[in-house]
Amino acid sequence: MNNTKIISAGLAIFTMLFGAGNVIFPLALGRDVGGMVGYALLGFCLTAVIVPLLGIVATALCDGDYKKLLGTLGQVPARIIALVCMVLIGPFGCIPRCVTLSYAAAQWYMPSVGLLPFSLAIGLLIAALTIRKNTIVNLMGRYLGPIKLCLLCAIIGIGLMYANTITPSSGSGLDAFSKGAFEGYGTMDLLGAIFFAGLICRALRTSDQQSSKEIAIMSVKAGIIGTSLLGLVYTGFCLLAALYAPVIQGVDKAQLLTALASLILGPLGGVLANVTIALTCLTTAMALTTVFAEYLHQEIVGGRLSYTTSLAMTVATTCFMTNLGFSGLMAFIEPIIVVCYPGLIVLALVNLAHKLFGFTHVRIPVLTTLVVFLCMKCW
Numbered sequence: 001m002n003n004t005k006i007i008s009a010g011l012a013i014f015t016m017l018f019g020a021g022n023v024i025f026p027l028a029l030g031r032d033v034g035g036m037v038g039y040a041l042l043g044f045c046l047t048a049v050i051v052p053l054l055g056i057v058a059t060a061l062c063d064g065d066y067k068k069l070l071g072t073l074g075q076v077p078a079r080i081i082a083l084v085c086m087v088l089i090g091p092f093g094c095i096p097r098c099v100t101l102s103y104a105a106a107q108w109y110m111p112s113v114g115l116l117p118f119s120l121a122i123g124l125l126i127a128a129l130t131i132r133k134n135t136i137v138n139l140m141g142r143y144l145g146p147i148k149l150c151l152l153c154a155i156i157g158i159g160l161m162y163a164n165t166i167t168p169s170s171g172s173g174l175d176a177f178s179k180g181a182f183e184g185y186g187t188m189d190l191l192g193a194i195f196f197a198g199l200i201c202r203a204l205r206t207s208d209q210q211s212s213k214e215i216a217i218m219s220v221k222a223g224i225i226g227t228s229l230l231g232l233v234y235t236g237f238c239l240l241a242a243l244y245a246p247v248i249q250g251v252d253k254a255q256l257l258t259a260l261a262s263l264i265l266g267p268l269g270g271v272l273a274n275v276t277i278a279l280t281c282l283t284t285a286m287a288l289t290t291v292f293a294e295y296l297h298q299e300i301v302g303g304r305l306s307y308t309t310s311l312a313m314t315v316a317t318t319c320f321m322t323n324l325g326f327s328g329l330m331a332f333i334e335p336i337i338v339v340c341y342p343g344l345i346v347l348a349l350v351n352l353a354h355k356l357f358g359f360t361h362v363r364i365p366v367l368t369t370l371v372v373f374l375c376m377k378c379w
Contacts, residue, residue, distance in 0.1 A: 010222040156240055338373065
């Protein structure tokens with residue numbers, strides 16, 4: 001029974017984390033680096049697979065409570081960092097990014113559809129699917145996750161089967177590795193991992209008799225499954241884009257998967273890609289919407305607004321932010337990622353050291369990292 005729940009939770013982690021950036025960045029990376037795709041993949045998997053796994057493990061050891069994880073920095077820094085993270089993964093960042101990617105895919109076949117009506121329709125659908133927040137992990141792990149994974153693997157498998165050889169690249173391996181690592185930052189999966197861990201821990205708990213240690217071990221196993229699936233799909237996407245790079249140059253990043261699927265599988269492949277993108281973005285947006293609405297309900301307004309009202313406010317803000325477009329959202333998100341992400345990586349590492357080895361100096365290395373990267377960004 002436990003193994004079934006762990007596998008289901010692992011699929012749920014993959015489903016929740018694999019969103020808009022996870023489609024766009026590995027495809028664009030593979031196209032850009034060409035023959036250096038192996039080095040780029042190493043960098044990408046470092047920041048988009050290993051780092052999120054660290055976040056899951058660190059949060060699981062804190063009983064799945066992100067407030068305990070961040071609380072080691074002190075009350076005020078913890079609240080500020082939690083707010084910044086929620087801005088990034090919530091309706092001001094990742095959720096509208098998911099909607100804009102869905103819109104880019106829909107435009108391939110429905111160019112007359114406007115972004116505003118599309119975002120309103122998607123927003124209503126997300127609200128309908130997340131109004132019962134406790135069913136999210138089960139819905140994704142049992143149904144949406146396997147469908148999503150099968151669709152992605154079908155495109156990758158068929159594409160690799162009929163691909164040509166990779167065009168040699170003139171760049172260096174170190175440049176490709178650095179580019180891959182930076183693109184992996186853009187997925188922001190460490191943020192998602194930290195805040196999704198609570199949903200996973202709650203879903204894995206079946207009785208009050210289960211110890212925190214047992215739940216943490218199950219969560220870590222689920223995290224390994226989920227992040228391994230991420231790495232598998234990233235590898236397929238990077239290789240696919242590198243193999244077909246000569247024919248997808250100039251294609252907008254948001255439409256790369258649709259273009260590749262249409263090229264590989266014909267017109268029906270484009271439909272398959274659109275369905276895949278829609279499901280990919282919808283599932284991640286659902287998870288992020290649930291997390292942010294719960295945060296708004298509990299932390300920002302202290303329960304004075306219901307979860308349903310908080311959900312409606314989250315969806316409405318998402319619809320507004322979506323109309324900035326993908327490039328506009330990235331211009332807003334990227335400077336914050338550059339400053340915050342290294343600090344969160346250090347936070348995950350030192351909290352692991354604290355839980356496993358009794359390391360006590362948590363606050364200084366994290367805050368120092370944040371200050372250093374803030375100064376570097378300002379200069």
